[in-house]
Amino acid sequence: MIKKKMSKLVLGLAVGSVLLSGCASDSSSSKAQTDKSGDKEFTIAISQLAEHPALDDAKKGFEDGLKDLGVNAKIDYQNAQGDIPTATTISKKFTRDEVDLIYTIATPAAQAAKQSTENIPILFSAVTDPVEAGILDSFKKPGGNITGTSDEAPMDRQLKLFNELDPSIKKVGILFNTSEANSEIQVEMAKELASDFGLEIVPMGVSNINDIPQSMDSLIKKVDGLYTIADNMVADSIAVIAEKANSNNMITVAAEDSHVKGGILITDGLSYYELGKQTANMAKSILIDKESPSTIEVEKAQNTKKVFNEDTMKHLGIKKENIAFKDATKINQ
Structure with a gap:
């Protein structure tokens, strides 16, 4: 009788131990899941x-x-x-x-x-x-x-680059997308700032990316330099725009660095x-x-940051000693 009671007691303790062990394991697992989900995705x-x-x-x-x-x-x-x-x-x-x-x-x-x-x-x-x-x-x-x-680019610093690169530049062209409010705002900003540097802005709007080559041909005849603003259509066509400008030995300044990677001469702007x-x-x-x-x-x-395209600089025959390139980092296409 005592042996039977002892057997039941041992069995009960063993079952209890297993149950407690299971609870501890579940608790530990639950805590691990909580800790993991604490870093919410x-x-x-x-x-x-x-x-x-x-x-x-x-x-x-x-x-x-x-x-x-x-x-x-x-x-x-x-x-x-x-x-x-x-x-x-x-x-x-x-x-x-x-x-x-x-x-x-x-x-x-x-x-x-x-x-x-x-x-x-x-x-x-x-x-x-x-x-x-x-x-x-x-x-x-x-x-x-x-x-x-x-x-919004530091446009004053960018327009000043035209004076430093070639003081004879007076008319600066801007190609822009007529359906993008962002672009029209930048054109107006450029017009307001241009007189501070003795410049005149000559804007030319385009409504279709296929019109850019012809528009560039027309714009180049009217200006001494080209300023590429932060415009999505312009960015999509930057290689064409840069090629047109460079083949006409025209100095170009960009609003941002990806344009320079595409062939525009220089920017003092944002990344x-x-x-x-x-x-x-x-x-x-x-x-x-x-x-x-x-x-x-x-x-x-x-x-x-100020960056310039070394290949474009050499093509245009501009000396690296020009003040415009001071503190600038060179990049190539």
Whole structure:
């Protein structure tokens, strides 16, 4: 009888031990899952208007910036291939998917996202004047669910380069897309600043990328130099534009560095890659630090740099000792 009781007792203790062990194991497993899920994975949607070096750099910089900041993100990337209705369709899809944040690259993409949702946080980049474009209320107090980084170039420094490269330059041509608000804003800015440097701006609008070669032929006859602004259609055709200008021995200045890689002579301006990284910091503020986009000021490029195309410089016969190249970094195509 005592042996039977002892056997039952031992059996009970053994079962209890197994159960406790199982509970501990489950608890440990549950804790591991909790610890792992504590680093929340966010779904970040990227809506890019078109595929060209500047906008691609803004995307790459944003993604690298998120990694550097330790933001655990699943990226849903969509490219509208330059078609504005497609940009609207993309934004509506992201809204239906209830993503955690939408990153838009270029003005039409930002406008499309703004029209699609008032709840999901939106960040933009490659937008020159978001107020003029109707995207938000002000740089300092955006209001609503959208903010971001402006690609407004240090235009005064860029126009000054014409004086330094060749003081005889008086008329500067600007090719721009007539359907892009971003571009018209830059043309007006250039007109306002040009007189400070004794320059006259000669703009020429284009509505179709196929018209650019002919428009360049016409514009070159009217000007002494060419200034390439941050324009999506211009960026898509930068190789053609640079070739036309260089074959006519025309001095060219760009708003940003990807144009210089494409053959334009020089810029003292922004890097879209760095602008993308800067926007990633804002994403962290919204997703991790729980700041509202409505209170985050729109930022301009914090990091600018002067770069020149050495091949173009040599083709034009300009001396490296020219003051315009001081502190500049050379790049080749």
